[in-house]
Amino acid sequence: MEPVMNKDEIVQVIVRNIRENVEDVGSAEIDPTRSMEAYGANSLDVIEIVSCSMRDLKIKVPRTELAQVRTVDELADKFLQHMQAA
């Protein structure tokens, strides 16, 4: 069985996908506790960021359970919970 990733590693995957999907971030430092929208991600970008991150992490969390997520940190927590439950 693969070891469950730790939260830092999950955060890194999400941050990489923000950089790849949002034009305006550039090389700005990404604070995981700020809203993704603060980095110029619109709702369409967020859908893409979540899809790419779930693909990279090989997990599938129902979208309805992510509706309230605004920050990288919150998203990483949801992913982690899901991995631990699996």
Added chain:
Amino acid sequence: MDAYRYTLADFYASDSPSVVEPPADWGAWLAEPATQACMALFEQPLLAAPRAATRIASRFDGTERDVINLTSYNYLGLATHPEVIGAARDALETYGLGASGAAMLSGTYDVHVRLAEQLAAFKGREACALFSGGLMANYGALQGMLRRGDVLVMDEKCHQSIIDGGTLARAKSVFFRHNDPDALAAVLEAHRGKRVLVAVEGVYSMDGDLGDLTRLAPVCAAHGAPLYVDEAHSSLLFGRTGRGIAELQGVEDQVAVTFGTLSKAFGGVGGFICSTQAIVRYIKAYASAYAFSCAPSPPVVAGCLKALEVATRNHDLQDRLWRNVARMRANLEAMQLNLGDSASQVIPIIIGDSAELLFDIARRVQARGVFLQPVDYPAVPADQRRFRLSVTAMLTDTQIDDACNVIEDEIAQRVKR
């Protein structure tokens, strides 16, 4: 697999090795009995005209049944109006079924010219461009005007056809909080120096609330940002002469481009935009939906011309519609249902976050002869799953009251606010 945990939003991303094979888990989800039971509510064939009473071949229990129709865009009854049908029939004899050409080459007939002129006059604008669909008119107008590097600023509740139009134009898409002038101002501030277009709607299609143009238009003006208003669900219905919410709220002079569809109150199919001669001409040159698609069917165009005449010669149909809306609302409010901020003929009945409850209620309501369709996430927020009721001018008091009795038994009794 717990089918109710998943929605259409979960299978857009695909891990299938081939684009002509859907993802494997999509197939598994669709095969679940619960999913099939939900899906059976969609694409149920109507067996008769979209009148207040119609007939449906149910896909969830295989029965054909008469229903009271609370899910129709035929707001004024023009799709089934005898004069409209007569005009379309005559045009069918004269011109045949299809336009058989793109508008630019051989698809423009005298009826198309007349309808475009009359729509422009109706909306108080210099010019109008017709498209074969409302969605195409949004695609076309936005692709025709916006370029890479431009910014399309949208209310977060804008219709998919507006969002897609911005993507097609390769403009940057930015959303602001629904009807919030401060949020709009902040977005415009952040994009100073760019060419922008602000897109909002007259009546929002899933909530039935109105665009707050009175407060948004001055923000646009202060930033020199042109305003685009989608009046899909408000044309022919709102404002003194039926031009829509911009007329109702007295801001027409601050609207750069106004959009309408022929598929809703007009009772046909097609879409249009009205603005200055200069920009309409330019849009037509660069909108793929205009330049590279067959012109609307002449009988439909002739029917819509008649529909415009019928709907604007007096207020009779509108008066009936608003009377019916008032009666429906009074009934629903007495049941303490959550109707959101609806202020139009589109009335949501918001159920909450349970897809299971939503679809179960939908089957019961329809089995009792009321055609009311559920709207699930991601079309609406996951905690605001709902029924989307549309009132039409054709409903009788008895039909409204009978339908409300079913709504009372099946919805109000089971959904506590």
